[in-house]
Amino acid sequence: MLVTRFAPSPTGYLHLGHAASALHGWRAARRAGGRFLLRIEDIDGARCRPEFEAAIGEDLAWLGLDWEQPVRRQSEHGADYQAALGRLAGLDLLYPCFCTRKDIAAEIAAAGEAPHGPDGPLYPGPCRSLSKDEREARIAAGRPHALRLDAARAGALAGPLSWREQDQGPVSVEPMLLGDAVLARKDIGASYHLAVTVDDAIQGVTLVTRGRDLYHATHLQRLLQALLGLPAPDYWHHALLTGPDGRRLAKRDGATSLRALRQAGLEPAAVRALAGFSD
Numbered sequence: 001m002l003v004t005r006f007a008p009s010p011t012g013y014l015h016l017g018h019a020a021s022a023l024h025g026w027r028a029a030r031r032a033g034g035r036f037l038l039r040i041e042d043i044d045g046a047r048c049r050p051e052f053e054a055a056i057g058e059d060l061a062w063l064g065l066d067w068e069q070p071v072r073r074q075s076e077h078g079a080d081y082q083a084a085l086g087r088l089a090g091l092d093l094l095y096p097c098f099c100t101r102k103d104i105a106a107e108i109a110a111a112g113e114a115p116h117g118p119d120g121p122l123y124p125g126p127c128r129s130l131s132k133d134e135r136e137a138r139i140a141a142g143r144p145h146a147l148r149l150d151a152a153r154a155g156a157l158a159g160p161l162s163w164r165e166q167d168q169g170p171v172s173v174e175p176m177l178l179g180d181a182v183l184a185r186k187d188i189g190a191s192y193h194l195a196v197t198v199d200d201a202i203q204g205v206t207l208v209t210r211g212r213d214l215y216h217a218t219h220l221q222r223l224l225q226a227l228l229g230l231p232a233p234d235y236w237h238h239a240l241l242t243g244p245d246g247r248r249l250a251k252r253d254g255a256t257s258l259r260a261l262r263q264a265g266l267e268p269a270a271v272r273a274l275a276g277f278s279d
Contacts, residue, residue: 004032004208006060006067007196009041010052013257014059017211017241020275024238025209027277028063037203038067043074043081043195044188058260063268072203074195081190084198084228085147085183091227093154094183096145097127097137115179118216122179123148147184151176151223157225163218166207166236177219197221201230212237241275 004025006020038060042048072101088094096126099107107124108114114121121254129149139145155175162170183194190198200208215237225232261271269279 001206002029002032003037003204004034004209005037005039005203005205007039007199008056008230009044009047010049010056011044011047012052013055015257016261016271016275017191019059019063019271020241020277021209021211021238022060022063022065023275023277024236025207026067028207028236030055034206036065036067037205039203040071040073041192041195043190044250045075046187048075048092049131059262062262063258063272071172074190074199076206076263077199077202078189079197080198080202081184083227084194084222085190086198087228088149088183091157093150093157093227094147095128095150095180096139097123097148097180097182098138098143098145099127101125115176117178124257124258125183127178141224144186146182146186148180148226149183149220151180154223158223161226162183162224163222164234165230166234171218173219173222175219175223177216178227182211193217193220194224196229197224197228200233202227205233207236209236209238211240214265215241244267 006018006022008014009021014022026036028034038057040053040056041055085094103126104123107126108121111124114124116122126247127135127148127202152175158175160173161173163173166170179194181191183191185191199205218235218237222232224230258271259275266274272279
């Protein structure tokens with residue numbers, strides 16, 4: 001059975017881009033007689049707010065979407081993410097990183113260059129080479145640290161991998177594309193990449209429908225699936241809605257919210273049409 005999901009973070013009100021993503025997943029499930037899930041990605045407690053979570057449900061229902069209950073909230077499932085981190089640690093694939101953003105920028109500047117990924121310079125790796133004694137001494141001294149995935153070791157252990165993109169076919173995984181990604185921090189028990197990988201497996205998601213901006217993230221998430229022994233869903237990274245300036249719609253750029261469109265008197269069918277879905 002086809003299982004899709006929409007997984008917003010309650011850090012602001014939904015906008016048209018969110019509506020399009022939710023509609024893609026919802027319609028795919030309904031046309032196949034499958035299941036559509038709503039998941040609240042609220043693992044970042046400092047930025048997530050209950051009023052935004054309430055608004056997510058209101059806006060989606062107003063658009064005409066329905067979903068299964070109960071809704072999974074990441075904040076309630078920290079034990080699942082810690083278990084995954086434990087498995088990766090058992091494979092000797094994690095290391096503590098004590099670098100601040102300032103430290104990393106200085107390291108890159110001193111080196112004169114750094115490996116680049118799709119979103120800019122990658123972590124240059126100074127903490128990767130620390131000895132076990134040095135790591136333990138820094139932790140014992142109370143030094144804040146994150147946990148990074150040793151991408152080279154992980155890729156070697158996992159071997160060749162691919163995922164199936166619905167409109168593209170098999171895509172080969174590049175384990176080093178995002179470098180040694182952070183998988184956990186003190187303030188956030190698990191990164192987006194780890195949490196979403198675990199959540200999709202636990203919820204039985206078989207088709208991940210999301211925006212093209214997350215295409216590169218799939219390389220890392222498919223790697224994590226292999227390392228953790230989790231099933232690999234199919235993916236469909238759909239085109240993004242853009243504003244008049246050609247930039248993708250985003251909360252941080254003040255994209256017009258669904259709530260504002262509702263208050264302006266637009267009907268659900270009109271908003272669905274603006275999101276690219278005619279009835």
